[in-house]
Amino acid sequence: MKVGLLYSRIRRDEKLLLSELRDRGHEVAKIDVRDEQFSLSDPPESFDGVDVVVDRCLATSRSLYITQFLDAYDVPVVNSAATADVCSDKVKNSLALERAGVPTPTTEVAFTTDSALEIIEEFGYPCVIKPVVGSWGRLMAKVESRSAAEAILEHKATLGHYQHKVFYVQEFVEKPGRDIRVVAVDGEPIAAMTRSSDHWLTNAAKGADVQPFEVDDRVRELVETASDAVGGGLLGVDLMETGEDYTVHEVNHNVEFKALNDAVDVDVPATVVDWLESTVESETEATA
Amino acid sequence: MADTITAEDPLTGEEIEIPADVEVGEIVDSPATGAELEVISVDPVTLEEAPELEEDWGE
Numbered sequence: 589m590k591v592g593l594l595y596s597r598i599r600r601d602e603k604l605l606l607s608e609l610r611d612r613g614h615e616v617a618k619i620d621v622r623d624e625q626f627s628l629s630d631p632p633e634s635f636d637g638v639d640v641v642v643d644r645c646l647a648t649s650r651s652l653y654i655t656q657f658l659d660a661y662d663v664p665v666v667n668s669a670a671t672a673d674v675c676s677d678k679v680k681n682s683l684a685l686e687r688a689g690v691p692t693p694t695t696e697v698a699f700t701t702d703s704a705l706e707i708i709e710e711f712g713y714p715c716v717i718k719p720v721v722g723s724w725g726r727l728m729a730k731v732e733s734r735s736a737a738e739a740i741l742e743h744k745a746t747l748g749h750y751q752h753k754v755f756y757v758q759e760f761v762e763k764p765g766r767d768i769r770v771v772a773v774d775g776e777p778i779a780a781m782t783r784s785s786d787h788w789l790t791n792a793a794k795g796a797d798v799q800p801f802e803v804d805d806r807v808r809e810l811v812e813t814a815s816d817a818v819g820g821g822l823l824g825v826d827l828m829e830t831g832e833d834y835t836v837h838e839v840n841h842n843v844e845f846k847a848l849n850d851a852v853d854v855d856v857p858a859t860v861v862d863w864l865e866s867t868v869e870s871e872t873e874a875t876a
Numbered sequence: 877m878a879d880t881i882t883a884e885d886p887l888t889g890e891e892i893e894i895p896a897d898v899e900v901g902e903i904v905d906s907p908a909t910g911a912e913l914e915v916i917s918v919d920p921v922t923l924e925e926a927p928e929l930e931e932d933w934g935e
Contacts, residue, residue, distance in 0.1 A: 603899060618900065620901055
């Protein structure tokens with residue numbers, strides 16, 4: 589098959605994928621999004637003959653628009669524009685999880701600092717303010733007092749972009765010093781790891797310690813439902829242990845897997861390529 | 877140790893060692909300054925200072 593790999597930076601994740609694709613004899617077109625121009629009707633030449641495009645754009649805005657263009661051109665893309673749309677926005681993400689009956693932390697949204705402060709006071713301390721669009725744990729705030737809340741809200745209101753005036757407030761979940769990342773394809777877990785840190789943020793990008801995690805039946809069920817809720821694809825589902833159950837706080841559509849690949853015995857890029865092959869095969873059969 | 881090649885650091889003008897299997901678009905750290913450099917072409921390898929991370933980058 590011919591795979592178009594959309595990128596703006598080749599990270600180790602993309603390099604692992606490229607190696608696996610080339611080792612299997614697949615043709616790969618690396619497409620640097622910074623060089624492309626998109627018309628309303630015809631795909632750029634770089635996309636000629638590709639069976640599937642793998643969207644590995646770092647920038648959410650690019651990912652959102654390009655997947656829409658590819659949909660318009662009928663060029664298959666993973667993840668889909670619909671999945672990217674839901675996953676890139678924490679409000680849409682939370683709504684999708686709630687709608688699907690997936691346990692997710694209690695969350696409320698307000699559009700003014702006064703209303704946001706009322707939510708925070710209602711939740712009590714600590715609670716969490718998250719940017720609606722963002723990654724790697726950046727600009728996440730654990731709010732421990734009213735005075736801190738007032739300062740954070742004032743700062744957010746002056747940051748400039750309208751998205752910072754969408755105040756997304758979430759209960760603070762007392763997790764056991766770790767959370768769980770499951771990488772899955774169309775709801776089927778490939779592998780999972782725990783991410784532990786003394787810090788309340790346990791992102792691998794923030795240097796959390798990662799260990800393999802054995803997926804149990806409940807996690808499997810939640811991952812499948814969460815994946816369906818956001819439209820499926822290659823996803824990173826993040827869960828926290830609450831004692832008796834799990835809560836799913838996020839589903840990521842531009843999933844990084846190098847830390848997971850190092851932590852587990854499963855060959856993650858190989859499994860992703862297996863899935864790409866079967867996705868293209870089903871697509872070809874469907875259009876035959 | 878992985879194979880390495882040399883390329884010119886665009887910031888210092890020095891020859892630096894980078895992995896031999898670099899890809900166009902890959903980011904390498906300058907061993908001299910720690911700066912992030914982007915691989916612009918291979919054969920021969922040319923490097924440029926990598927763009928800053930933007931707000932919405934990442935997973």
